[in-house]
Amino acid sequence: MSVDTDPQAQHVADALETIASHLHPVPSYDVDHHPVPTGREEVWRFTPLQRLRGLLEAEGTGARLTWDVTKPEEVSLSQVATEEARELGGHAPGDRVAAMAALHAPAVDLVEVPADVSLDEPVVMDLRGSSLDEVVHGHTVVRIGNHAKATLVMRHRGSATHAALMQVIVGDGADVTFVAVADWEDDAVHAGQTSFTVGRDATVRTVSVSLGGDLVRIAETAEYEGPGGSIEQFGLYFVDAGQHIEHRLFVDHNQPRTRSNVDYRGALQGEKAHSVWVGDVLIRKNAEGIETYESNKNLLLTDGCQADSVPNLEIETGEIEGAGHASTTGRFDDEQLFYLRSRGIPENEARKLVVNGFFLDIIRRIGVAEVEEPLRRAIEEELEALDTPSTTAATTA
Template sequence: MPTALTTESSQPDRVSKHADGRFGYIPVQTRSARFKSTNVSDFDTVTGREAVWKYIPVAKFTDLLSGDLNGSPYEFDVTSAADITVEWVERTDPRIGGAGAPEERASANAWTGFEKALAITVSGEEAKEITLSRSLLGSSARGAHTIIEAKPFSQATIILQNSGDARLTENVEIILGDSANLTVVTVQEWDDEAVHLSNHFASVGRDARLKHVVVSLGGRIVRVSPSVCLAGTAADTELLGLYFADSGQHLEQQVYVNHDAPKSRSRVNYKGALQGKGAHTVWIGDVLIGNKAAGTDSYEQNRNLVLTEGTRADSVPNLEIETGDIVGAGHASATGRFDDEQLFYLQSRGITDEEARRLVVRGFLTEIVQKIGSPDLEARLLLAIEAELLTTDGK
C-alpha cells in the first residue's frame, strides 16, 4: 500500500492563543485551504457539528466513517465502445491521486480501504458512450475507487448507473487531458434503505471540457460531491444536477469549482423537487476564482421546488474571488412552491389541478435532463420523473 498523501499539515480549524491569553479556534478562511489527506486516521472523529457534516444524519452511517470497509473488486456490467477500456488496476497506478485528495473522513476511509481501483480510459477523437452499472454491492459497508481518464483530444460520455442495495463510500477521479471533451453522468436509483457517499475529483486540462451530471432519485441517504479544478488555460466545465426527494430521503450535493488557470469558464445548475414528510435536500456550491485565473467566466445557481408540507431544502451558494480581472461571476439560489400564475394559466385551458402541477414540475426538471446529451438516458429519466410525480404522498 503506498504512503498516504497529506497536502496540509493540520486539521481545518487550528487552535490559536489570543492576546489576552485565551485560546480559540480560527476557521479556514478560503475553500482551497481545507485539510486534505488520503489517510483516514489523519481526520478527527466526526461529531456532526463540522461544517461539512452539519446537514446530514451522520449517526446513520458511522460504519462508513471509521469502520473497516470491504474494498475488494465488485461485480459490474458495462456496455462496450471503441477506444474505451475498463479494468481493475493496482493502488500503485500513477493516475491515483492525480485529480484530488479527500477533505473529509468518509472519503479518506474509502481511500484507505480500497484494494484495487476501477479504471476507465478513453482515447480516440470520435464521440462514443458507455454505461457502467452496479446493482449487487449488498448491505455491508464498502469502499471503492474509480479513475476516469480522457486522453488528449478524446471524446466520450460515461454513465455510472447505480441501483440495488448499498452502504458505500467512494472516490471517483476524473482526469481530462488537453482538448478532451468528456461527459460523466452518475445516476443514483438505489433501493429505499441504501446509503451512498461519493466524492468526485476532476482535473481539467488546457482547452478541455467536462460536463458532469448528478441525478439522485433513490436511496435513504445519498451525497455526491463533485470537486472540479480548472487547471489548464481555457478549461471549461458545466456541472448539472437533478434530484427528487421523497418522504424520509436525504439527498445532498456539495459542489466545488476551483478556477486555477486563465480564461476558464464554469456553469453550475442544480434543480431539485421535494415531497413527503421528512424529505430533505442540501445543495452547497463553492466557487473559487484564484489569483492566476484572469479572464474567468463563472456562474452557479440552485433551484428547489417544494411540493408538500414537511420538507426542507438547504441551499448555500458561496463565491470567492482573488482577482479583479474577470469576465463575470455570480451565483443565485431560490426555494419556493408552485407558481400560482402558471397553475392558473394551465387550469384556465381545461387542465385539472393535479395534471397542471405535474406539468409544472416536469417542465422545471426537464431543463436539466435535456442537457445530458444521451437520448436513451434522457428518455428513461423522464419516465422516472413521471413515476415520482405519481407518488403524491412521497412514500
C-alpha cells in the same frame, strides 16, 4: 546533497498554504487528516451522521458492487493497485468517507479513453448493490486522453452501504460528458466524492442525478490543469418522504481564463424530505479572466419538506470576466397553475406538468437518449405519488 520529500506530505503542505477555508478542507489520502466529524463542522452540519451506517469508521471487507460495463472497443477497463492509481493524478479525498473509500477499496477500477479518439457510443457503467450487511468501498479512476471526445454514464442501483471515490482526469483539448445516476432502492446509503481535473482548453459537462436511497451525500469538485478549460455541472434530484439527498460542489478556479457554470434543481415531497445543496467557487489570485456562475432551484411540492441551499463565492482577484450565484426555494407558481387550470387541466395534472417542465431543461442537456428517456419515466413515477395539493414551507440557509 538532495533530500527526498514524501509526495503526499508535500501535497498537503502545499494545500495548506493555498487553501484556508472551512468550506473545502485540505485534500489528502491520509484518513488521519480527516477526523471523525461531530456534526458541528461546516462541511458536516447538514448531514445526519447517525444514518451513515458506519461509513466513517468501517474497515475494508473486500466486498464490491457488481459491475456491468458496455463500451466501445477503443475503451479499456482494468484494475490497478492503489499506489498506481494515486500516481495517475486526480483530486485527493476531501473528506473522511472518500479517504476511507481510497484506503479500503480492494482494487481501483481504471477506465481509459485513448487520445485523439472520438467515441460514437457512450461508455455505460452499471453498478449494483445487493446487500446492506457490510460496507462496500469503491475507487474508480477515469482517464480521458488529449483531444478525445467521449460520453460516460455511471448508474448506481440496488441496495448497498457504499463509500466511493471517483476521479475523472480529462486531458488537454478533450470534450467529455459525464452522467452519474443514483437510482438506489429506498434503503441504500451512498456517500463519497467525485472529482474532475480539467485539462488545458478541455470542455467538460457533468450531469448528476439523485432519485433513490435513504441517504445520498456526494461532494463534487473541479479544478483545472491549464488555462482555457471549461466545465458545466448540471444536476437534478427528487426527494421523497424521509430521504436525505445532499450535493456539495467546489469549483477551484486555479488557472486563468477558465469557465464554470453550475445549475442544480430539486423537487421535494413528503414528510421530512430533506435536500441540501452547497455550492462554493474559489477564484484564486492568479485566476484572471475567469467566468463563473452557480444556481440552485428547489420546488417544494408538499408540507413537511426542507431544502437547504447555500451558494458561496470566494474571490481573491478583481480581474475577472464575471462571477455570480443564485438560489431559490419555493412552492408551485400560482400563475402557471392558474393558466393550466383555466385550460381545463385538473389541478393535480397541472402540478405534474409544472414539475416536468422544471426538470426538462436539465434532462435535455444530457444529450444521451439511453439516459434521457429512463429519467423522464423515473420522474413520472415519482410524480404518481403526488395525489393531493398542499401548501408548502421552505428553509433556506
